[in-house]
Amino acid sequence: MNPFEGKNIQCRRNDAIDSGVGFGVSFGVFTLMFIIATVVEFVSK
Secondary structure, three states, X not given: OOOOOOOOOOOOOOHHHXXXXXXXXXXXXXXXXXXXXXXXXXXXX
């Protein structure tokens, strides 16, 4: 056991779920930026 965690662990959630959510949110933001840039390029022609 990690001595820095002590007896009462704050959060017992799986880190893989948090990593997946973080990846999904960042992927969504970059996809939205790509779509906006594509629409702006298409409209400006």
